[in-house]
Amino acid sequence: MSTLDLAIRILPASETVGAIVTGVDLSQRLHPGTIQILKDALARHLVLVYRDQDLAPDDLVRYSRQFGELDPAPLSEWGRQCLPGHEEIYLISNIIENGRPIGALGAGESEWHSDMNFEKVPPFGSCLYGVEVPKDGGNTGFISAFAAYERLPDDLKAFIEDLSLKHDATTNSGGALRKGHVAPTDLTVSPGEIHPLVKVDPETGRKALFLGRRRYAYVMDLPIADSEALLDELWYHVTELTPSWHHRWRVCDLVQWDNRWTMHRRDPFPGDQRRLMYRTQIRGTTA
Incomplete structure (x- = not known):
């Protein structure tokens, strides 16, 4: 040093x-x-x-x-x-x-x-x-995202453990459409990459909630109404119950x-x- x-x-x-x-x-x-x-x-x-x-x-x-x-x-x-x-x-x-x-x-x-x-x-x-x-x-x-996951109820952690989320590719963080995109009408086929809802830090083993952004997100293999309800619940925990700075x-x-x-x-x-x-x-x- x-x-x-x-x-x-x-x-x-x-x-x-x-x-x-x-x-x-x-x-x-x-x-x-x-x-x-x-x-x-x-x-x-x-x-x-x-x-x-x-x-x-x-x-x-x-x-x-x-x-x-x-x-x-x-x-x-x-x-x-x-x-x-x-x-x-x-x-x-x-x-x-x-x-x-x-x-x-x-x-x-x-x-x-x-x-x-x-x-x-x-x-x-x-x-x-x-x-x-x-x-x-x-x-x-x-x-x-570690704190967000760790503050979830145990039953919710168990429910989302193996779920994946499609992350919308059409809008930016301000809600504006990206150049060349149109607003999705069917979230099951809309453009975006799929990632696990729960990610693990390979260096520490800590788990993190990987939500990306709310607009046009879709939890894979769920009916759209169930996906929306689950995402609303997760986002409530993030925005209302997780400490921010x-x-x-x-x-x-x-x-x-x-x-x-x-x-x-x-x-x-x-x-x-x-x-x-x-x-x-x-x-x-x-x-």
């Missing part, structure tokens, strides 16, 4: 998810020992917050790549909205230029979800960097999360207040 590593402090933000990291400058090339400390912290806390990080786009990309290969910016309702010259930096913004938004998701609420769960191999995680933040709203909330943004904050074992949401904010975020997405390696 280097002398610089000794300056790192990791303070839990809540009992179930999140930690504030101080004593590290992500604009610099980090010692391998420092990177391992941060990887261990992410595995333990699932979400890490770094305040006051003055990052150029190349700094954000370099840090993110310490955790894996990066995906290009995903398709939104306006196509692929990335930072010019950086296809791996996804713009999330409500700013309008030349009659169209420069980034995705606007100023509305983004409901609880995990990212790109409709893919065969969802992403490992993401880093989100605050370039411009609104004065009011726009906070990002997180839930541990919300991050209040400042300019130059970087928030990193493990997408495999968390869910997140965004509060709405006034549309006349600018918000510009840079996001990188770290490619997953296993389903």
